[in-house]
Amino acid sequence: MTEILQVRGLVAGYGAAPVLRDIDLTVPTGSIVTVLGANGAGKTTLLRTLSGLLRPTAGQILLDGKDLRRVKVERLVRLGMAHVPEGRGVVAELTVDENLRLGGLWRNDVNAAVAEVYELFEPLAQRKRNAGHLLSGGERQMLAIGRALVARPRLLLLDEPSLGLAPKITAQIMALLQKLRTQTGLTVLLVEQNARSALSVADSGVVMSLGRIATATTAQELRNAYLGS
């Protein structure tokens, strides 16, 4: 199996103090890898650094072997990496349809990509003319993921998709990730605090602690170690 994402010796942070220390991470193509850890472990900072929102001070980030350190955030989505940030990042004043189209502004096949998202997320199709701020938490999460999918990414970075959502909605989103992986070969790097739901779909995972990767193993072993089954 090839690796779509390789991270080597990554150091990043805000100001002088590093939040991420010497991170090594490998994400195989077509897999779901989850990043677990307590609040403040550096999970969100890791995703922000991978997607270019935060510049690393040391280390390498390779997407399909291409070094991303000098690539601008705006270019990354065109290279096949989409990031759904924590808090969902929906543009509140734009309608559902406009939000989705934003995901593929540069694409010629944006209509087809948006239609595919409506097939995946039926509630969005029913509310396409509603502004983003009128959606429920679950619908906003669907919209944020949908917008990322319109870009037709090969690697999806998802930050806490279960945050503030009912367990039923979280389960639906996890099932959707599995479906996307199976049907389209999408690779997902999933940051979660809800270990149970993340490990229900992940192939492997890492546990972060104080800015370092404390454990990196299969999802089964993590389930055994942390969930007792």
Next chain:
Amino acid sequence: MTLQKHLIFTALGGIFLFAVTQQLEPFRNYQLATMAAYLCATAGLTILTGLNGQISLGHGALMAVGAYTMAFAQNGIGNLYLSLLLAMLATTAVGAIIGVAAARLRGPYLAGLTLAVALAIPAFTVTFDGLFNSEQGLPVSFTPPETLPIETWQALTAGGSALLVMFLLANVVSSRFGRAMRAVRDNEVAARLAGIHVARTQVLSFVISAAPAGLGGALLAFLAQNVSPGAFSLTLSLYLLLAIVIGGLGNLAGAVWGAFLLVALPDLTNSLTEGITASPELARKLDGNLALAIFGLTLIVVMLVAPGGLQSLVQRISHRIRKGRNHV
């Protein structure tokens, strides 16, 4: 579909403009032309501030750039439409320079920069008085057609220009770029992650906003047949900003309300001061400040009644009427 809709609206607007200008008396035609000139500027500014979230206190100065370019071009070349085009191009260039600096700034810092532009450009014309003829300004000469009264011709020219600006900006609003502008305004992080170059979008927004402001200034020079720094002071920039807020930020129809108020309120102020028997000293003070006070008062009242501006009030009322009809 949207383009067709905008074309139909523009064509209808053109027919309406032609019909109205034939009916109005010369002074009203002149006022209509002035409103159209202001509309170019308010439409551009409401796109910048309302859709892209960049505040500008310098649009009056951008109008001055357009007006002076108009004067130089008209006095040199003598072709009105070419002069208007050159005025737009010159203001676009200045707008691009300011936009590059503005893209790095936010909130009060951006307001500060554009305020400096509003103060610097009129001062520039006074400093280089050999070129700009100081406070007296420059004449703008042209030969009106013999077949039409001059005011009707001015109203048709300015109104036609404003219609063209509205058509182009309406298409920008509903385009991919319009969505990018709004995304940058609301959520820069989400916009960047969606592949939108934030700084480039902001600079382009400033350019798109500056061009019609320059055209508006050129039209004002064309109407007054003169251009002087006094006509493009900081007060004009403040008026423009007040006008788009009162009309409804980010809404082109709101920009029409704003332009209407820019012409109507000073007229109302004149009527009020004429009706008041006051000492010459008081009359002079009122003449300078009453318009701004009335504008401020209008802003307070509109914000209390309709925080989204006059256009949102109109939309609310028409929505209620339609709802009422459906119930009947």
